[in-house]
Amino acid sequence: MELFLDFFRGSDGFSLLSVYHGILRLSLPVLAMFVVVRSARSLLGFRREPEVWAWLRLATGELLPVTHWENLLGRKKNADIVLDFATVSKNHAVLTRLDDGGWTVTDIGARGRVEVNGNRVLSGRVNYGDTLSLAGLEMVLEPVSQEEARLQANSRTKAGKGNSPGLTLLLLTVFQLLVVLELVFNRPEDRMTVITAYGILLGIQWLMFVGQKLLKRSGFEVETIAFFLMTIGLGVVASAYAEEMYKQLIAMGIGIVIFLVLGFCLRDLETAKKLRYAAAAAGVLLFLANLVLGRSINGSRNWIYLGGFSFQPSELVKICFILAGASTMDRIVTRRNMLGFVIYTAFIGGCLVVLNDFGAAAIFFVGFLAIALLRSSSYPNALLILVGVGMLAVLVAAAVLAIKHFPHVANRFSGYGHIWEDSFNKGFQQTRSLMCIAAGGLFGLGLGNGWMQYMAGEGAADTDLVFAYVSEEWGLLMAVMMIFALAMLGLFVVRSAKVARSSFYTIGASAAMSILLTQAILNVFGTVDFLPLTGVTFPFVSNGGSSLMACWGILAFIKACDTRQNASFAVKLSDKGGKRP
Amino acid sequence: MKSIEKRTYFALILACILLFGVLTFVIRYFRYADRWVSFTGSPHVYTNGRLDTGEIVDRSGEVLYSSQSSQVYADSAQTRKATLHLMGDKAGNIPPRILRAFASKLFGYDKLNGTAAMETGDSELRLTVSAQVQSVALQAMDGRKGAVGVYNYRTGEILCALSSPSFDPLDPPDLETDNTDGRYDGVYIYRFFHAVYTPGSIFKLTTLAAALEAIPGLAEQRFVCQGERYINGERISCPKAHGEQSLREALANSCNCAFAEISLQTGKDALTKQAERTRLSESLEIDGITTTRGQFDLSDAADNDLAWAGIGQYTDLVNPCQYMVYMGAIAQGGITAEPYLAASARCGGRETYSAQQRMTSPMLSSQAAEVLRELMRYNVQTMYGTVDLPGLEVCAKSGTAEVGADANTATFAGFIDSRDYPLAFVVVVEEGGAGSATCAPIARVVLESCINVMNGEQ
DSSP states (O other): OHHHHHHHHOSSSOOHHHHHHHHHHHHHHHHHHHHHHHHHHHHHSSOOOOOOOEEEEETTSOEEEEOSSEEEEESSTTSSEEOOOTTSOSSOEEEEEOTTSOEEEEEOSOSSOEEETTEEOSEEEEOTTOEEEETTEEEEEEEOOHHHHHHHHHHSOBTTTTSOHHHHHHHHHHHHHHHHHHHHHHOGGGHHHHHHHHHHHHHHHHHHHHHHHHTTOOOOHHHHHHHHHHHHHHHHHHHHHGGGHHHHHHHHHHHHHHHHHHHHHHHSHHHHHHHHHHHHHHHHHHHHHHHHHOEEETTEEEEEEETTEEEOHHHHHHHHHHHHHOOOHHHHHTTTTHHHHHHHHHHHHHHHHHHTOHHHHHHHHHHHHHHHHHHTTTSOOHHHHHHHHHHHHHHHHHHHHHHHHOHHHHHHHHHTTOTTTTTTTTTHHHHHHHHHHHHHTTTOSOTTOOSGGGGOGGGOTTTTTHHHHHHHHHOHHHHHHHHHHHHHHHHHHHHHGGGOSOHHHHHHHHHHHHHHHHHHHHHHHHHTTSSOOOOOOOTTTSSOHHHHHHHHHHHHHHHTTOOSBTOOTTSOOOOOOOOOO | OHHHHGGGHHHHHHHHHHHHHHHHHHHHHHHHHHHHHTOTTOTTTEETTEEOOOEEEOTTOOEEEESSSSSOBOSSHHHHHHTHHHHOOTTSSSOOHHHHHHHHHHTTOBTTTBGGGOOOSSEEEEESSOHHHHHHHHHHHTTOOEEEEEEETTTOBEEEEEEESOOOTTSOOOOSSOOSTTTTTTTTSOHHHHOOBOOGGGGHHHHHHHHHHHSTTGGGOOEEEOSEEEETTEEEEOSSOOEEEOHHHHHHTTOHHHHHHHHHHHOHHHHHHHHHHTTTTSOOEETTEEOOOOBOOOTTOOHHHHHHHHTTOTTOBBOHHHHHHHHHHHHTTSOOBOOBSEEEEEETTEEEEEOOOOBOOOOSOHHHHHHHHHHHHHHHHHTOGGGOOTTSOEEEEEEEEEOSTTOEEEEEEEEEOOSSSOEEEEEEETTOOSHHHHHHHHHHHHHHHHHHHHHHHO
8 A cells, every 4th residue: 555655656756646636627627517517407308297196087088187186176277287268267176196096185265065976075085986076077097007006107217217317426436436535635544434435335236226216216326416515525524523523424324214214104094194293202302402402502502412522402403393294185175284284383493592592493494484385385375475485584583582581692793794804703714714715726636635624624624615625626617516416406306296197206316405595505605705604514424424414315205206217116006007996 | 286396396496506506606716716725824835833935036037935945034134124014024924915916926826736746845925025225215215204116007016115214124122122213113004005194295196087078178277376265155276376376386486375276177076087097995806915094085175174175184085006007097197007016926937927018097197187188297397307307208296295384295196208207296294294395306216116127138
């Protein structure tokens, strides 16, 4: 090894190492770009082909496809099945597919009656062959035959077609190997740690890839993006505190377990719906534990210590919060249970204010908005807007109080926008960040060669200011790339909503993405003084175990909205063949 | 499901905010990264508290600052003193603003490669000032407080930007225990760029520019001075009764009674507009130095205030450098070159900066400028013979601003009307007594020195 390093360093002025660095500086961003662009093409370029789950045959003989697990039937234009007849209400009924392949219909307060085989129902089962009647308009529910299902599955574009996820992962692997090589050159004293840690990362990512292949799933882009960000994050940790790489990997392991378990649970809607209550309860427990055991770090009391590990419960509550907030169409349109969620959110918000963690409060608030917006679809939104504005008012009031009473918050806010005028005190972190971003240029100073590492830990360079850390050592291009990667996941979630099976998944993915994006916004904008520095982590990149676990957990919701043919382990294969009665 | 599909755009909006913010930041990066990187104390570019910049030289190549030599500043104590405010002091009380502004050009910082491709040594920043002229100016100030500025109004090069008092940065006075009799009061202030003064009668050049456009036939008007005049019960006086005068006699006499009349005839709006055209209350950005704004505010002025404002008293304040530029505008027919301090920068054999000449917006009409030029020339011929240089047409106006009992600020501003030596100048001496008597000799030796330097370059 030493010999190998010496060979590269060369004996006199000229060294192969410098040549190597010159090549590496360019090849890392180029490889990263390939990884991100290939994933983007795959995630954003797919044709949104509807999945047909059943048919409704009208008396005229016309066949209407049923393309979701939850379908709004009514006269209005954006109903899923538009029945343009004067007697039918705008929102008339919801037709819901159950996990066992059966269907139920729910009357959602229509003027005309909902009948199955001539019997009025408010919410009841519909079997294939049954006649469904909406205010006298009759239609028959018909299954998709095995043959049709097979044809449909074959005709839908397979996930990753044209942009093989395997090749993308291979490119990411090359990227990772180059990262390891550079770290070994720049940090020979940590080389064993670096090689081992990245080895574990590589092992886990390929294991997951193979596992998905065995499950006959072909979409791996979402995970690839996460591993890409993790690669950068691990590099930051290697540069700041190499010995913490293992801690970060353990957190990743736990996070991936949460990701997989949650992903599998989300396949069955009934299981997922049951999980909601457990999740809501877990969220409350986590916060109560925090209130009792909480310790103060940097002024916020949102840390607890368990067996030598420091741990931030509010991070994991994010997963619980999304689960508790997700809801199915029949509930959405009958406005059931929204009040419960509002109270739940208020409880979380209150806890965060007591714990003095305003960054997290802002994140939950945006998450709440995302969920509330989706759940308010079919009745007047006034109540929700009122609740939203009320929460914002409380948040602002609490922030004002906090600025008055808690010096660390006041310090953060008062420096905002005036960082250069007080560069040794209130603007210390941001001015140093900008200085280092500028020093890094587009291609960076090389991993481990930056100055931000001396501001890690207490100075939060490896967490709150990680955008600057990455810019300095990896270059601004790479820092921008990690933002593209995240924004691209956001676009994917939005695109997928059109072909979502259930609103439960749409709400989950939309809230998950909103939370991740808000974190990125607060993190990056705080670092570059577009917003006050709130001490929020960048998803998957910032050093921090609880944050990383939460990010992987949240990722399960994004995975569950991927309905491309055979794409996601968190989505059942489309086996739609129904049984005729 | 369709009804909720569009509501996921919420996440799209967040993604757009993130992308838009990052785009904005990238634009800011390309605009400002060179400033961020040379941030004071930056470990990337500082070694032992000193910028690794190479050398800063004056227009003749004399070294004013070197990061390679042990003593950092110029060899001669006189030069060190004369360029103190440009180069800064060791304790950091006087910041080296130009150095900071150009640091990134000197160590070869570029926004693509960051500091990775930085080269140190063999870099040079060449200034437009002349150490020799600065020294002459400092000696002429003879310990008095004030500022001397000279610049080439055709190109914009500042040859002299002196602030007095000064000290040798290698032998700073002990101001903490202060046994210096106030000799160093305000020594850390770069007076030429950062002080503002009550202008006194040199401001009549601004009033006149406004009046010439606002009052038809002003040049033919006659003005009768009885030594004093009352406006709103307030006395405006001249040292003596000037009697009946033409316009040029009124300016040469610097007759307050006549100019009170001219101000009243011109009116608030026209005066304010002229002050705005000359950018009196704006800052100039000169190679990392932002000048202090002057002041001309007639919003609450009664007629007596208006009269005082027109003769450079009331609440009027001007910055010496800014007024020097106005002199250039008169000399050039209304438009002049923006002043600059840095001529060029070089790093590792490649030029990284070269000054671009820029012109100001019109500060007065070319007709008014022509009239003013003639009147100022007449001033010198009849009143300030001491400043006149053989074979050259110097045009000027003096002022004696009353800023308190027995504390007059002496001011003097003008230009040489010449193609070969197109120099505009300003001299301010605090507690300097009568304007022309104090300042004209200073202006003369400094201009002579400038001409010598320029002759040496041809």
